[in-house]
Structure formats: structure tokens, C-alpha cells
Amino acid sequence: MRRVLALILMFASAAGCSIAPAPQVLHPEYRYVASYPRGPFTPGATVHVVWTPELVRTGSAEPYDVRLCISVFGSFESPGALKESGSRSGGTRPDCPATGSVVSSGVLRTRSDTGNSLSADLVLPRANGFYDVRQIAINGVEPTYSAMSAGGVIEIRGP
Amino acid sequence: MRGTKGPMRQTGTRLRSARAFAVLGFLAIAATGTALVVQQPWTWCPSDWSDAARVHLGASGGYVVLDGREFQVGGNALLDYMPRIVTSPLDQARAGRHPLGITASISASSRDALGEPAFTCFRVTRGSEVWARRPTTYGTQTRADGYPPGAPSPIPNNAWRLASVNDGPEWPDGDRIELELWATVSGRHYVFALPPFALMRGG
Numbered sequence: 001m002r003r004v005l006a007l008i009l010m011f012a013s014a015a016g017c018s019i020a021p022a023p024q025v026l027h028p029e030y031r032y033v034a035s036y037p038r039g040p041f042t043p044g045a046t047v048h049v050v051w052t053p054e055l056v057r058t059g060s061a062e063p064y065d066v067r068l069c070i071s072v073f074g075s076f077e078s079p080g081a082l083k084e085s086g087s088r089s090g091g092t093r094p095d096c097p098a099t100g101s102v103v104s105s106g107v108l109r110t111r112s113d114t115g116n117s118l119s120a121d122l123v124l125p126r127a128n129g130f131y132d133v134r135q136i137a138i139n140g141v142e143p144t145y146s147a148m149s150a151g152g153v154i155e156i157r158g159p
Numbered sequence: 160m161r162g163t164k165g166p167m168r169q170t171g172t173r174l175r176s177a178r179a180f181a182v183l184g185f186l187a188i189a190a191t192g193t194a195l196v197v198q199q200p201w202t203w204c205p206s207d208w209s210d211a212a213r214v215h216l217g218a219s220g221g222y223v224v225l226d227g228r229e230f231q232v233g234g235n236a237l238l239d240y241m242p243r244i245v246t247s248p249l250d251q252a253r254a255g256r257h258p259l260g261i262t263a264s265i266s267a268s269s270r271d272a273l274g275e276p277a278f279t280c281f282r283v284t285r286g287s288e289v290w291a292r293r294p295t296t297y298g299t300q301t302r303a304d305g306y307p308p309g310a311p312s313p314i315p316n317n318a319w320r321l322a323s324v325n326d327g328p329e330w331p332d333g334d335r336i337e338l339e340l341w342a343t344v345s346g347r348h349y350v351f352a353l354p355p356f357a358l359m360r361g362g
Contacts, residue, residue, distance in 0.1 A: 147217075
């Protein structure tokens with residue numbers, strides 16, 4: 001009887017060990033927000049763009065690859081014409097490098113858990129006018145990923 | 160007389176047994192019914208979604224490419240502050256409540272491109288608290304649905320599906336929450352993770 005009890009206890013303790021939860025590994029998740037000088041912008045000038053990491057959360061989800069780029073679309077006669085064009089072309093998926101842009105930064109690659117700043121120099125177009133500056137982020141890799149873009153308007157005006 | 164007591168006793172025993180079975184059956188049905196009403200298993204999320212691909216959205220909604228196919232996915236959670244007409248004490252009790260409601264959508268460039276996606280779980284986290292429910296996914300709608308009969312279809316004729324769940328927890332507005340949308344798209348499982356956002360009042 002004692003042997004049976006000892007065996008039961010051994011099995012119970014072994015089972016207890018086997019279902020012990022594995023330690024959860026937590027990863028920081030950053031998003032990278034582009035910023036550049038406010039201007040004035042002159043034709044052909046070089047603009048220094050910096051992507052600053054912002055902590056989104058810390059969790060157990062696996063880190064993922066991030067591609068970043070900034071692209072300039074235009075030119076437009078006025079901010080109104082730019083917005084109208086944007087609403088017409090709405091519904092196109094952002095991509096890095098962006099198709100249809102007049103100038104674009106290279107594609108910067110990082111990870112969601114890296115948390116380091118990135119930077120690139122963007123040479124502005126040579127024609128005067130208003131431009132749509134879009135920062136694009138691709139989270140994940142082919143064939144499954146998400147893509148988002150955020151835009152701003154700049155005016156390039158020569159002396 | 161002895162001859163008649165035997166069958167009568169048997170009949171009485173059978174009646175008692177039948178009554179007992181009926182009572183037991185009724186209790187079993189009542190217990191099952193109560194469990195169903197209380198637990199509402201049709202609102203449960205799938206027990207295992209570990210094979211799902213995780214897609215991190217950069218905002219509350221955006222473009223996603225799922226196995227090479229393009230969609231737009233978005234979701235939002237709001238506290239129900241919808242004004243209500245109070246005509247009974249029951250309405251009064253409801254009017255004082257502000258439960259969380261979650262909505263989500265998935266769209267594509269056409270009905271064919273959209274396929275038959277279904278949201279299987281909305282999972283919202285506030286600190287260490289988690290609330291998860293299976294939402295109702297509604298039928299496919301297209302832009303052409305709103306056009307008068309005989310009118311040419313818009314190009315592209317975007318198609319979408321909406322899903323929603325209500326009666327969530329009454330968390331304070333302004334609290335930071337995280338939202339996951341679980342979905343089956345083209346037969347594969349996905350978790351769309353939205354960035355954390357502050358809970359707001361809606362109505």
C-alpha cells in the first residue's frame with residue numbers, strides 16, 4: 001500500500017512539474033514616427049528626416065520586422081488641389097518604396113523591439129509648389145503584413 | 160384480493176418511477192437551460208487560436224495584406240452613452256449603464272475579393288483585466304447596394320462586412336485599453352492587434 005501511495009505521489013509531483021507555466025518573455029513594441037524641419041523648403045534642398053521610436057506596449061507577442069520610408073508626391077498648385085488629388089487616389093495601399101512619388105527616401109529596416117532612432121536624408125524636388133509628404137510604415141513581411149501612411153503638406157518655393 | 164394487490168402495487172411503483180424520471184428530466188432540462196442562459200456558449204471565443212498569424216495595425220484601421228491578398232481592417236471600442244428615452248424602471252436601470260461596445264470591419268475591392276470573412280472574437284484588455292466575446296458578423300454589403308435599381312455599379316464596387324458586440328464591462332472613460340480582433344479570412348486564422356488607445360464615450 002505504501003508503495004502504491006509513493007508511486008501516486010511521484011506521478012502527481014511529476015505531473016505538477018510538467019504543467020508548470022513556462023516563463024513569459026516580454027518584448028517592447030515600438031512604432032517609429034518620422035519628423036523633419038518645419039521649413040521653409042527650397043528646391044533641391046536636403047532635408048534630414050529622423051524616425052523616433054515611441055513605446056506602444058510591452059507584451060508577449062513576438063517582435064516583427066518594420067520597413068519605413070518617406071515619400072514626396074506632387075507638385076500641386078494649392079493645398080486644395082493636393083487634397084482633391086488625395087481623395088481621388090484614395091484606396092491605394094501604401095508601400096515602401098512608394099510608387100508614383102517624385103522623390104523618396106530609401107527603405108529603412110528595423111524591428112518592433114529595437115527602439116533605436118533612424119534617419120535619412122531626403123533631397124527635395126526642384127519644382128516649386130505644394131507637395132504631399134507621406135511617411136509609410138510596413139509592419140510584418142510578405143505575404144502577411146499591415147501598411148499605414150500619415151501625410152503632411154509642405155510648400156517648396158525658390159528664391 | 161391478493162390477486163389484485165400485486166398488479167396495483169406494480170402500477171403504483173411504475174407511476175412513482177415515471178414521476179421521478181419526469182422530475183429528473185425537468186431538473187436536467189432546467190439546469191441545462193440555466194447553464195446556457197448564464198454561460199451563453201454562443202458568445203465564447205474560440206478556445207484555440209494559437210495557429211493565427213498576428214497582424215499589427217499601425218492605427219485603429221488600415222491596409223493589410225493577408226497571404227498576398229489586400230484588405231482594409233479596422234476596429235473601435237466605445238462606452239455606450241447613447242441617450243435613451245426612459246419610460247419604465249427597466250429603461251431607467253439601462254439608462255444608467257454605460258457598457259463597452261466594440262465594432263470592427265473588413266473590406267476589399269469587390270465581393271469576390273472579400274470572400275466570406277468572419278470575426279470570431281473581440282478581446283479587449285485593460286491592465287490585467289481581459290474581456291472577450293464572440294461578435295456577430297453581419298452579411299456582406301457593397302457600394303452598389305445603395306444605388307437605385309438599374310444604375311451602373313460603382314468602380315471599384317468595394318465590399319465590406321461589419322461585426323459588433325455590446326454589453327461589455329463598464330470601464331471608466333480615459334482608461335487605456337488594447338483591442339484584438341480575431342478573424343477567419345479565406346479559411347485562415349488572424350489576430351489583428353490595434354495599438355493601445357484611450358477609452359472614450361460614444362453615443
